[in-house]
Amino acid sequence: MAHYFEERPETASRPGSVTLVLPDLHLKLETDSGVFSPERIDQGTRILLETVPPPPAGGDLLDLGCGYGPIALTMASRAPGATVWAVDVNRRSVELCARNARAAALDKVRSVHVDEVPPEVRYTTIWSNPAIRIGKAAMHEMLTRWLSRLTPDGIAYLVVQKHLGSDSLQRWLNERGWPTDRMASRSSYRVLRVRARPDVPGTADPAR
Ligand SMILES: C[S@@+](CC[C@H](N)C(=O)[O-])C[C@H]1O[C@@H](n2cnc3c(N)ncnc32)[C@H](O)[C@@H]1O
Numbered sequence: 001m002a003h004y005f006e007e008r009p010e011t012a013s014r015p016g017s018v019t020l021v022l023p024d025l026h027l028k029l030e031t032d033s034g035v036f037s038p039e040r041i042d043q044g045t046r047i048l049l050e051t052v053p054p055p056p057a058g059g060d061l062l063d064l065g066c067g068y069g070p071i072a073l074t075m076a077s078r079a080p081g082a083t084v085w086a087v088d089v090n091r092r093s094v095e096l097c098a099r100n101a102r103a104a105a106l107d108k109v110r111s112v113h114v115d116e117v118p119p120e121v122r123y124t125t126i127w128s129n130p131a132i133r134i135g136k137a138a139m140h141e142m143l144t145r146w147l148s149r150l151t152p153d154g155i156a157y158l159v160v161q162k163h164l165g166s167d168s169l170q171r172w173l174n175e176r177g178w179p180t181d182r183m184a185s186r187s188s189y190r191v192l193r194v195r196a197r198p199d200v201p202g203t204a205d206p207a208r
Contacts, residue, residue: 004067005131009034009092020070022049025077029068029100035093036067036131044189045070045129048159051184051191055079055125062087064128064146066111069097071127076106085121086111122149126156126194132164140172147178150196157183158192166190 014033019026020041031038037045049071055061058081063072065088072086086097086109094111101109126146132139147156160166166182170192173180177197184191 003133004034004036004093005065005090005134006034007089007091009090013092014038018068020074022046022074025074027070027073027077027100027104029070029073030096030103031068032092032096035090035096036065038068041070042129043187044159044161047184047186047189048127048129048157048191049074051186052127052157055082055127057081059083059124059151060085060121062123062126062128062146062149064126064142065089065131066097067093067129069100069109069111071129072097072109072111073101073104073106075125075127076101076109077104080106080108082108084109085117085123087114087117089114122151122154124151124154126150126154126158128156129159132160136165143173144176147173147194147197152196154196156194158194159189160192162188162190166192 011034016031016038018029018031018041055075057079061075061082061084063086066072066086072084076084088094094113098111160169170180173194179195180192182190183193
C-alpha cells in the first residue's frame with residue numbers, strides 16, 4: 001500500500017489543487033497523488049494555523065513534514081523577514097512545496113529533503129502537523145532530531161489528534177525534558193506547545 005510518507009512515491013502523478021483560506025491569507029496550492037491530504041487542507045493543519053501565535057519576524061523557522069506546504073507558506077507570509085525551512089522525506093512533497101512557494105512569491109521558503117538541511121541551523125519556531133502514522137519509534141526519533149535544534153528560547157507547536165495519541169505524546173515529551181503543555185483543544189485535535197529542553201539548548205542532536 002502506498003503511503004504519503006514514502007521518499008519517492010511510485011503512484012502515478014495526478015495533479016490537483018486546494019485553496020487555503022485563512023483570515024490573513026488566501027492561497028491556491030498545487031497538490032498531487034502520493035502526498036498528504038491532496039484533496040483538501042487537513043483539519044488539523046487548519047486548526048494549527050488558526051491557533052498559533054504569530055512567528056518571530058526574523059531568524060530560522062521550521063515546518064517539520066511540509067507536504068505541499070500550507071504550514072510553511074503561512075509561516076513565510078506571516079514572517080516575511082524570516083527564513084522558513086520546509087522539510088519532508090517525500091520528494092514529491094518537497095518539490096510541490098517549492099513550486100507553491102515560488103508561485104506565491106515567498107522566496108524565503110527553503111523547501112528541502114530532511115537530509116539536505118545544514119545541520120548547524122537552529123530554529124526559533126517549529127510548526128508541525130507531525131507524521132504520527134510513521135509509528136511511535138520513528139516519530140520519537142524524528143521529534144528528538146528536530147526539537148534538539150530549537151534555540152534556547154525556541155518553541156514548537158505540534159497539532160495531534162487525540163485518538164492518535166496527543167496525551168501520550170505530551171507525556172513522552174515532558175519525560176524527555178521538553179516542557180510541553182496543551183495550548184489549544186479543538187474538535188478532536190490538540191495543539192501542543194513544546195519549549196526547548198533546558199539542558200541541551202540548541203546544541204545536542206542525539207538522534208544523528
Ligand atoms: C501529517 S503530514 C502534514 C503535511 C503538511 N504539513 C500539511 O499540513 O498538509 C506529515 C508529513 O510529514 C512527512 N514525514 C514523514 N516522515 C518524516 C520524517 N521522518 N521527517 C520529516 N517529515 C516526515 C510526510 O511525508 C508528510 O508530508
